[in-house]
Amino acid sequence: MQFPVQSPVHVVQLSDSHLFAEAQGSLIGMNTRDSLQRVVALARREQPRVDLLLATGDLSQDGSDASYACFQQLTEPFAAQARWLPGNHDDQAAMARAAEGENLLQSVTDIGQWRVIMLNSQVVGATFGVLDSGQLSGLDQALREAPDRHCLVCLHHQPVPIDCAWMGSIGLRNADALFEVLDACPQVRALLWGHIHQEWDQARGGVRLLASPSTCIQFAPGCEDFTVSEEKPGYRWLRLHADGKIETGVSRVEDYHVRLDFNGPGY
Known part of the structure; x- marks a missing residue:
């Protein structure tokens, strides 16, 4: 069925599930599957209503086939199109096996008046991220081929400082190259x-x-050193409107009792 072009696109983002x-x-005392x-x-x-489910990396902690099968099984009830991208903990070969016959790893998705672009910033064996020349050229092409669509660009690693000193070295190492591409394309609405x-949730120009x-x-936000908070697990929802407006928010499982165990397996 064709998506009504003037309808808002209802999106759910799940990230960093770290399944085993x-x-x-x-992970640090929290059962990640639960x-x-x-x-x-x-x-x-x-x-x-969910039209599109975005999984923005670290679906798995151990890179196992079973962990990706579990992620698929647990998210299947959304009954929505789903798109995955890898984080630093993911195994791309195992992800590809899980996605065989599906469109889970499709990098460009047109839905309503929007184009959603999924980027791979993984550097195998490293915690930090880089967008290689293929990713950057693919992004540039995907944007230039859709000048009349609003664009949402997704990746795993943070491309800007986030006031956590310890995370500064494990973000996207070539963010300038990413923004050079994005700045040339005014239809980009969000990263x-x-x-x-x-x-x-901040803004850079119109993005x-x-x-x-x-x-x-x-x-925990605003920390010099690695610090885990007792905030609840959560997700982000987005409404991508046909005129380019974005409504979004975060919701957390408020009745979840967080019990951290720093003597258990770490991050």
Whole structure:
């Protein structure tokens, strides 16, 4: 069925689920499968309509086939188009196996009056990110081929400083190259990412800069050193309107009791 071009596109972003092959896999004391289930249940209650589900990296902690199968299974109830991109913890080969026969790793999606572009900023074996020449040229082409569509660009690593000193070295290393491409294309409305396990909402020129909570552990904002907070797991929702306007917010599982265990497996 063709999407009504004047209707807003209803989007849910899930990020940094850090799933394991084992059902009891935990991160700093939090069972990541359980927390994702709770976030999905919340999003389904709050978002009766979801047109597009965006998973912005670190779906898996251990890169196992079972972890991606689990992510697929737990998010299937949205009954929406889904798009994934890799984070620094993900295994791209395992992701590709999970996505076989699906459009999960499709990099460009046109829906309504919008074009959504998914970028791969993973550097294998590293925590920081880089957009290689292929990603940058693909982005440039995708934008220039759609001058009349509003564009949402997604990646994993943060492209701007976020007031967390310890995360400065593990963000996107060539953000200037990204912004050089984006600045040449006025139809770009927003840049959306994961990785930082916290909410971020600012603007750069006419572009909205957005990041979102993890579906598991949260990093405390404004910290010099690695610090985990007791904020609840959550997700971001977006309404992409036909005129280019964006409505968005973050929702958290407020009845989730966070029990951190720093003697358990770490990040």
